[in-house]
Amino acid sequence: METILLGIPWIPVLATLLAVRGRAPAAVAASSCGTVVVALLALWAEGRTVAAELPWFPTLGTAYRLQADGLGLLFALLVAGVGVLVALYAGAYLEHEARQPAFFAYLLLFTGAMLGLVLADDLLTLYVFWEATSVASFALIGFHDDRWEARQAAVRALVVTVVGGLAMLAGFVLLAQEAGTFRLSELGPLRDSPRAGWILALVLAGAFTKSAQVPVHFWLPGAMVAPTPVSAYLHSATMVKAGVFLLLRMLPVLGGLEAWRAWVVPTGLVTFVFGAAVAVLQDDLKALLAYGTVSALGLATALVGAGTELGRDAAVLYLLNHAAYKGTLFLLAGAVEHEAGTRRIRELRGLGRRMPATAALAAVAAFSLAALPGSGGFVAKDAVAKALEPSLEPWLWLGAVLSSAFAFRFLQVFLGGPDGVKRHEPLGLWAPALPLAALCVVFGTWRALPEAVMAQLGAMHNVWPELSAAKSVPAVSAALAGAGVGWLGTSVVPRWPALRWNGERVFDAAQAALMRFAERLTAATLTGRLRDYLVVVLGVAVVGAGWPLVGARWPEIRPVAYEAVFVGIGACAVLVTVLSRSLLGAVVALGAVGYTMVFFFMSLRAPDVALTQVLVETVTLVLFLAVVVHLLSPDVPDRHPWAGVDLVASVCVGLVAAALAFQATAGPPTRRLAEFFAENAERAGGANLVNLILVDFRGLDTLGEITVLGIAALGILALARRAV
Amino acid sequence: MSTLVLRTVARVVVPLGVLYGLRLLFVGHDAPGGGFVGGLVTALAVLARWLAFGPPPPRRWERGVTLGVGVAAATGLAALLVGRPPLTHAVTHLGPVKVATSLVFDVGVYVLVASATLAAVRTLWEATSP
Numbered sequence A: 001m002e003t004i005l006l007g008i009p010w011i012p013v014l015a016t017l018l019a020v021r022g023r024a025p026a027a028v029a030a031s032s033c034g035t036v037v038v039a040l041l042a043l044w045a046e047g048r049t050v051a052a053e054l055p056w057f058p059t060l061g062t063a064y065r066l067q068a069d070g071l072g073l074l075f076a077l078l079v080a081g082v083g084v085l086v087a088l089y090a091g092a093y094l095e096h097e098a099r100q101p102a103f104f105a106y107l108l109l110f111t112g113a114m115l116g117l118v119l120a121d122d123l124l125t126l127y128v129f130w131e132a133t134s135v136a137s138f139a140l141i142g143f144h145d146d147r148w149e150a151r152q153a154a155v156r157a158l159v160v161t162v163v164g165g166l167a168m169l170a171g172f173v174l175l176a177q178e179a180g181t182f183r184l185s186e187l188g189p190l191r192d193s194p195r196a197g198w199i200l201a202l203v204l205a206g207a208f209t210k211s212a213q214v215p216v217h218f219w220l221p222g223a224m225v226a227p228t229p230v231s232a233y234l235h236s237a238t239m240v241k242a243g244v245f246l247l248l249r250m251l252p253v254l255g256g257l258e259a260w261r262a263w264v265v266p267t268g269l270v271t272f273v274f275g276a277a278v279a280v281l282q283d284d285l286k287a288l289l290a291y292g293t294v295s296a297l298g299l300a301t302a303l304v305g306a307g308t309e310l311g312r313d314a315a316v317l318y319l320l321n322h323a324a325y326k327g328t329l330f331l332l333a334g335a336v337e338h339e340a341g342t343r344r345i346r347e348l349r350g351l352g353r354r355m356p357a358t359a360a361l362a363a364v365a366a367f368s369l370a371a372l373p374g375s376g377g378f379v380a381k382d383a384v385a386k387a388l389e390p391s392l393e394p395w396l397w398l399g400a401v402l403s404s405a406f407a408f409r410f411l412q413v414f415l416g417g418p419d420g421v422k423r424h425e426p427l428g429l430w431a432p433a434l435p436l437a438a439l440c441v442v443f444g445t446w447r448a449l450p451e452a453v454m455a456q457l458g459a460m461h462n463v464w465p466e467l468s469a470a471k472s473v474p475a476v477s478a479a480l481a482g483a484g485v486g487w488l489g490t491s492v493v494p495r496w497p498a499l500r501w502n503g504e505r506v507f508d509a510a511q512a513a514l515m516r517f518a519e520r521l522t523a524a525t526l527t528g529r530l531r532d533y534l535v536v537v538l539g540v541a542v543v544g545a546g547w548p549l550v551g552a553r554w555p556e557i558r559p560v561a562y563e564a565v566f567v568g569i570g571a572c573a574v575l576v577t578v579l580s581r582s583l584l585g586a587v588v589a590l591g592a593v594g595y596t597m598v599f600f601f602m603s604l605r606a607p608d609v610a611l612t613q614v615l616v617e618t619v620t621l622v623l624f625l626a627v628v629v630h631l632l633s634p635d636v637p638d639r640h641p642w643a644g645v646d647l648v649a650s651v652c653v654g655l656v657a658a659a660l661a662f663q664a665t666a667g668p669p670t671r672r673l674a675e676f677f678a679e680n681a682e683r684a685g686g687a688n689l690v691n692l693i694l695v696d697f698r699g700l701d702t703l704g705e706i707t708v709l710g711i712a713a714l715g716i717l718a719l720a721r722r723a724v
Numbered sequence B: 001m002s003t004l005v006l007r008t009v010a011r012v013v014v015p016l017g018v019l020y021g022l023r024l025l026f027v028g029h030d031a032p033g034g035g036f037v038g039g040l041v042t043a044l045a046v047l048a049r050w051l052a053f054g055p056p057p058p059r060r061w062e063r064g065v066t067l068g069v070g071v072a073a074a075t076g077l078a079a080l081l082v083g084r085p086p087l088t089h090a091v092t093h094l095g096p097v098k099v100a101t102s103l104v105f106d107v108g109v110y111v112l113v114a115s116a117t118l119a120a121v122r123t124l125w126e127a128t129s130p
Helices: A002-007 A010-019 A027-044 A070-093 A101-117 A123-143 A148-179 A196-210 A221-224 A227-238 A239-254 A258-280 A285-305 A309-340 A356-369 A376-387 A390-414 A432-443 A449-457 A467-493 A503-524 A530-549 A561-579 A582-604 A607-631 A643-664 A672-684 A687-697 A699-723 B004-027 B033-052 B060-079 B101-128
Strands: A050-057 A064-070 B089-096 B098-101
Touching: A002 A027, A002 A050, A002 A064, A010 A027, A010 A101, A027 A064, A027 A070, A027 A101, A050 A123, A050 A356, A064 A070, A064 A101, A064 A123, A070 A101, A070 A227, A070 A309, A070 A432, A070 A449, A101 A123, A101 A227, A101 A503, A123 A148, A123 A221, A123 A227, A123 A239, A148 A196, A148 A239, A196 A239, A196 A258, A196 A530, A221 A227, A221 A285, A227 A239, A227 A285, A227 A309, A239 A285, A239 A309, A239 A467, A239 B098, A258 A285, A258 A390, A258 A467, A285 A309, A285 A376, A285 A390, A285 B101, A309 A356, A309 A376, A309 A390, A309 A432, A309 A449, A356 A376, A356 A390, A356 A432, A376 A390, A376 A432, A376 A467, A390 A467, A432 A449, A530 A643, A582 A607, A607 A687, A607 B033, A607 B101, A672 A687, A687 A699, A687 B033, A687 B101, A699 B060, A699 B101, B004 B033, B004 B101, B033 B101, B060 B101, B098 B101
Parallel strands: none
Antiparallel strands: A050 A064, B089 B098
16 A cells, blocks of 8 residues: 555656657546546545655655545545546547647646645655646646747746745745654644744745735636646646645644734635636636636635634535536536637527537536535535634625626526537537536535545534525525626626736736846846956956955965976966967967976976876967967957956956965865875775876766866867857 | 978877877876876877878767766766775786776776867867868
8 A cells, every 4th residue: 555655646657658659648648547546546445544655865854755644635536536537538629739649748747746746745745746736737838839828828827836836845944944844744733933924924825826816816817828628627626726735734733823814814715706706707718717716716715714624624625526616617618619619708609509418517517616505516615604704704605696607607608599500519528527517416415425525534523514495595596696797797798898907917027027137137248258258257266266365374485496497487488478479479388387387296296297287288289279379360469458457357366376276285284185095095906196086086076077078078069060 | 281291200100199198098097197198198199190181071079078978987887786886996906917997987088088189179170270
């Protein structure tokens, strides 16, 4: 069981290898998700919380830890189960798509990441899977990468969720420091402190961005440019629920803080009402559903924010039901678009006659969305009403009416007389929605199902609402009122203003400003003149290496007579280099400076270093004389406008380099390193210490250096080929 | 630059230079030398030949570069096969001949340095020759 648990997230990931080969990728995806479902059911049947781990960063105290507790199992089953249906649906939906294998590969990577996220029992494991879902979502939103809107929507979604994710990571690290462990199931309730406030704020930033809470909700409706299976799967049923899932996981840890309620409940309620209100105003089927999702996530957030066990259970019930009906509606919206060629509600009517199965399933899902008695939505809404404080009840009613209103607007595309265009409905575009729609009904009529969910959560209380007039009448009347509002929305008001109060614009403006700033900075610093870059690089080196030397103690210098001779020769060569009127003369003189160094190395009995110095000087000189000289004009220009800057820069570099060399020898002479090498030379079997250091003692350095050298050579080759 | 004197000298010096480069490579473990220096000497000798007789047509130098790094890295990783940390070297004596795995590593360095130098020179030569 432990091995199965650890392997679950990797089943879909491994299946990508099969999917990219391009033979029936939809079947591969569906069957791998099916395998995961079976594995999860096996874990469920185990009847205990299976936990397992593999070492990952033992020194950090973190590990690849998974745990199949009730909450995790429920969400994992949701992810894998909906995954099967969406994969089957996508096979039909993307029938003519040439890049099907890539699509399914991304989808499977997402599934794997999402499974890891919900089963994680370690803060860092959770974080890694969390970000992986963001990346997969990016690839899927931008799947039609030839379209600007798709790419831009993908970038918006990625930036918002990843920024939130990074904040969350910071929160996790602080939390782990406070609690002394990264293990989720070992975290205890946090006490109020300034640090706890930071942790809460950072973790909430992650949850709110992922679950599209106002005001950063804008990425979710934007993500609707993705192919519809993606909208149904990632942006309605699974990934966007990760934020609420995180809140559920953090509830025992952070739920006791005073700020928890104060922040989470209002954010959730505002998002709930805002999303529902905006959803009613949409003319695009998918946008309508997307704002509906924003609204639902808001309600779930508010429920978790209540901090009670009842709130937690209601949130889980509500999220599961939401996945069922919203998933159904998304899949059917895709079917409508696929067959009718548009998603605009005003242009669609009378589809019920042509697409009866689609219409019937949509009606079932809409009933659940409107929380009519006998549907899963009713069970969930009942639990929600019990969990929220009585003072918040008006909000709930407002939300219920608005939800019914956009459910009605969705159904309107099926009502009315046929528009005379012949349509058909392929089996593959409605059959995958059937199990989800059935779930909407079963959840509301078969008591054992919600109770099994509650049992998994370890909840004691009864959530089954006994049907009575006292409960049914308000529910039905809210639904009817909603239908009226929806009808008004479509029929009476001639045209809704294009409501785009959106962070989208703010985001795009900020992005454009950043790009302009980057362009200006680039234009200002990247002049295209090598000399300018050199001055900047050397300037930074001088300041960076020079400032620690300020105030350092200087060693006593005891010059030896013959050394003074070498220095004199070197200084002469430097003067010739600087004053030479011809480039060739300067190059040769510079070589002479290098050769003087050989004297020093020889006088210090370092033949290897001296040999290397001679050869490097020679190769450089030959390279210059044979090759580089052709590149430049043979004469040094008379008055260089920047000669002063060059002079200052070179003198500074020389001084700092000399100072560094002095400082390196300033300390008391350590023999330990030299002794180590000398002692171990015997074991290395060589007599030339320098070579032993290069190939043996410091072999890794050498390997790194020759790799750099090789890359530089390849770079020259590539550049020259491009130039020619 | 291709004068008679240069060509005559090159005929004698170039093979000697290549041999000397190889010698530096092989004695490196016990005497001044090694893969880096050996590679440079070999490259210089070949360069002298190019100066005298003109450069050869460009070759696929990246092969030499990758081969060099590959040999060095493979030698380093070989230690893993016998359960030692990477880049651990071993020395044995086969009669009077000393055999060290570090020599193979140094051969990688030699190949890389020689081919990287020649690749750079040959490419710039191409780009700058009138």
